[in-house]
Amino acid sequence: MEAARPHRGLITGSLLLFPLVAVVELAQPWLLKVAIDEHILRSDWVGLTWVAGLYIAVLAVLYALRTVEAYLMQLTGQRVIHDLRETIFDHLLRLEARFFDHNPVGRLMTRVLHDVEAVSEAFTSGLFAVVADLVTLTGVVIVMLWIDWRLALVTFSLMPILLVVATYFRLNARDAYREVRRRLARLNGFLQESLQGMTVVQLFVRERDERERFRGLNTEYRRALFRSTRWEASLYAVVEALGSVALALLIWYGSGRIIAESLTFGALVAFIQYTNRFFLPIRDLGAKYTVMQWAMASSERIFGLLDRAPAIVSPAAPRPRPARTGAPAVELDSVWFAYDGDDWVLRDCSFSVAPGERVAIVGATGEGKTTCARLLNRSYDVRQGRVLVDGVDVREWDLAGLRRHVGIIFQDSVLFAGTIEENLRLGADGAVSPADLARAIETSRAGFVTELPRGLGELLGERGANVSHGQRQLLAIARALVYNPAVLVLDEAMSSVDPESEALIRQAMTGLLAGRTSITIAHRLSTVHAADRILVLHRGRVHEDGTHAELLRHGGLYARLYELQTGAASA
Numbered sequence: 360m361e362a363a364r365p366h367r368g369l370i371t372g373s374l375l376l377f378p379l380v381a382v383v384e385l386a387q388p389w390l391l392k393v394a395i396d397e398h399i400l401r402s403d404w405v406g407l408t409w410v411a412g413l414y415i416a417v418l419a420v421l422y423a424l425r426t427v428e429a430y431l432m433q434l435t436g437q438r439v440i441h442d443l444r445e446t447i448f449d450h451l452l453r454l455e456a457r458f459f460d461h462n463p464v465g466r467l468m469t470r471v472l473h474d475v476e477a478v479s480e481a482f483t484s485g486l487f488a489v490v491a492d493l494v495t496l497t498g499v500v501i502v503m504l505w506i507d508w509r510l511a512l513v514t515f516s517l518m519p520i521l522l523v524v525a526t527y528f529r530l531n532a533r534d535a536y537r538e539v540r541r542r543l544a545r546l547n548g549f550l551q552e553s554l555q556g557m558t559v560v561q562l563f564v565r566e567r568d569e570r571e572r573f574r575g576l577n578t579e580y581r582r583a584l585f586r587s588t589r590w591e592a593s594l595y596a597v598v599e600a601l602g603s604v605a606l607a608l609l610i611w612y613g614s615g616r617i618i619a620e621s622l623t624f625g626a627l628v629a630f631i632q633y634t635n636r637f638f639l640p641i642r643d644l645g646a647k648y649t650v651m652q653w654a655m656a657s658s659e660r661i662f663g664l665l666d667r668a669p670a671i672v673s674p675a676a677p678r679p680r681p682a683r684t685g686a687p688a689v690e691l692d693s694v695w696f697a698y699d700g701d702d703w704v705l706r707d708c709s710f711s712v713a714p715g716e717r718v719a720i721v722g723a724t725g726e727g728k729t730t731c732a733r734l735l736n737r738s739y740d741v742r743q744g745r746v747l748v749d750g751v752d753v754r755e756w757d758l759a760g761l762r763r764h765v766g767i768i769f770q771d772s773v774l775f776a777g778t779i780e781e782n783l784r785l786g787a788d789g790a791v792s793p794a795d796l797a798r799a800i801e802t803s804r805a806g807f808v809t810e811l812p813r814g815l816g817e818l819l820g821e822r823g824a825n826v827s828h829g830q831r832q833l834l835a836i837a838r839a840l841v842y843n844p845a846v847l848v849l850d851e852a853m854s855s856v857d858p859e860s861e862a863l864i865r866q867a868m869t870g871l872l873a874g875r876t877s878i879t880i881a882h883r884l885s886t887v888h889a890a891d892r893i894l895v896l897h898r899g900r901v902h903e904d905g906t907h908a909e910l911l912r913h914g915g916l917y918a919r920l921y922e923l924q925t926g927a928a929s930a
């Protein structure tokens with residue numbers, strides 16, 4: 360509801376309109392009564408014409424008011440949605456990697472798109488409509504009692520039955536509707552997974568099974584939807600029937616009163632109209648109540664998300680960067696880290712990289728190499744120990760400053776939909792001249808760009824779908840060159856490119872690392888000779904540390920790995 364606060368003016372405006380609409384609405388049957396009793400039954404043509412004119416005027420006013428009302432309601436609702444969506448997305452941008460590990464994309468999409476919609480519906484068809492109905496209903500009851508309280512009691516006598524019936528159908532409809540939601544969520548989840556993994560589905564010729572599963576879920580959804588519609592329709596039918604009963608009772612009792620001359624004919628006609636206006640809101644009250652309930656559930660989920668404070672944020676008072684005091688450019692100091700529970704990935708891991716030094720990290724898959732990189736830019740925070748950059752704990756760095764200082768190229772480099780140029784400028788602050796771009800492309804050996812029909816203006820598909828894996832890597836390197844961080848961490852992904860591209864990428868990386876403090880996470884040992892020092896990660900800590908020659912001489916893990924790989928390569 361906080362989301363509605365900035366729109367208080369609009370909301371108050373809409374609420375003020377309700378009584379006005381109610382009064383105008385109630386005036387209509389009253390005019391009918393006057394027309395019949397005072398003019399038609401007395402053959403007063405001139406008077407009747409006046410009343411008819413008045414009736415039309417009231418009608419016009421009513422429609423005008425209704426239009427304004429609907430306009431204001433939609434305007435408020437949509438503004439609330441718009442703001443809320445923005446707030447949620449802003450919040451998502453600040454949440455840390457761990458949050459996204461635990462929350463699938465589909466669920467977050469639902470928060471931002473669907474749940475927000477439901478909350479706005481609470482305003483337009485829920486809250487507002489209920490208030491409007493209640494105002495009208497109160498007016499109707501008062502007028503009915505005032506015209507003829509005995510006749511009013513005849514109508515009211517059907518109230519308890521109406522309430523019981525409406526509640527019964529409504530409760531059932533609600534359960535059916537809940538089922539609809541559940542089924543829809545299942546269908547959504549399946550669809551998302553299936554579409555994302557379409558290539559794998561087709562690769563394993565799973566189309567038939569996927570089709571069957573989709574058909575099953577789709578059918579279940581349709582059935583649930585139909586059940587809910589059935590309850591809804593039954594409710595409407597029963598209310599209609601009760602309305603007719605009320606009408607019959609009114610005509611029977613009212614006509615008796617007319618014959619006994621204790622009621623006018625016009626009053627009876629007016630009464631029949633008021634009765635109509637009495638039944639409809641009661642029928643719809645339940646539906647609106649349901650909408651409100653859904654909205655409540657949705658807003659609970661939304662606020663649950665908004666209440667989840669970002670765990671990794673800049674400190675209130677970031678330490679200004681000290682003048683170089685000979686501190687290492689990067690240092691891990693007795694770091695313990697686990698993604699979940701006690702599954703330690705790093706155990707008491709320590710190493711440091713001097714300014715300007717080029718260090719390579721090697722280790723078997725799953726040893727925690729990428730994890731080290733993630734700790735350096737605070738994608739995750741250590742459990743114990745410290746990560747220092749320029750001698751300052753990363754938790755004391757301004758977060759944006761840290762990420763500007765330590766650049767990382769991850770194994771699976773993500774490109775965004777847009778032109779190549781937009782991708783290259785990503786994150787670079789200040790002006791990037793075309794010459795800078797050209798230099799970056801040259802250094803990164805991404806020469807293929809210039810051969811594209813539209814060059815830098817070439818559009819990349821979502822996640823860079825229309826360039827090859829190797830090209831994506833080259834572009835990621837070019838992007839890092841443009842970003843130009845002081846410390847660069849490069850998580851190679853060499854396994855999936857051919858030797859020629861590998862050579863190209865290697866040249867690109869050499870260009871990238873020149874004159875920079877760098878950490879290369881190497882997956883092929885044949886490529887680490889160039890490093891000043893090699894760290895071998897094993898069982899969560901640095902197992903060996905030295906130059907290529909030293910480590911080979913040492914005859915430990917590295918020597919074994921090296922033998923294995925180069926031996927396999929020459930075989």
Ligand SMILES: Nc1ncnc2c1ncn2[C@@H]1O[C@H](COP(=O)(O)OP(=O)(O)OP(=O)(O)O)[C@@H](O)[C@H]1O
Binds near residue numbers: 722724726730731
């Ligand atoms: N987001 C995550 N959530 C939970 N566990 C994770 C996550 N990322 C990695 N892990 C686990 O942490 C361990 C280290 O992973 P990491 O990605 O650092 O390995 P790596 O050395 O980079 O491996 P590779 O050479 O295959 O890239 C692995 O056991 C992995 O299963």
Ligand SMILES: [Mg+2]
Binds near residue numbers: 728729730770850
């Ligand atoms: Mg990795």
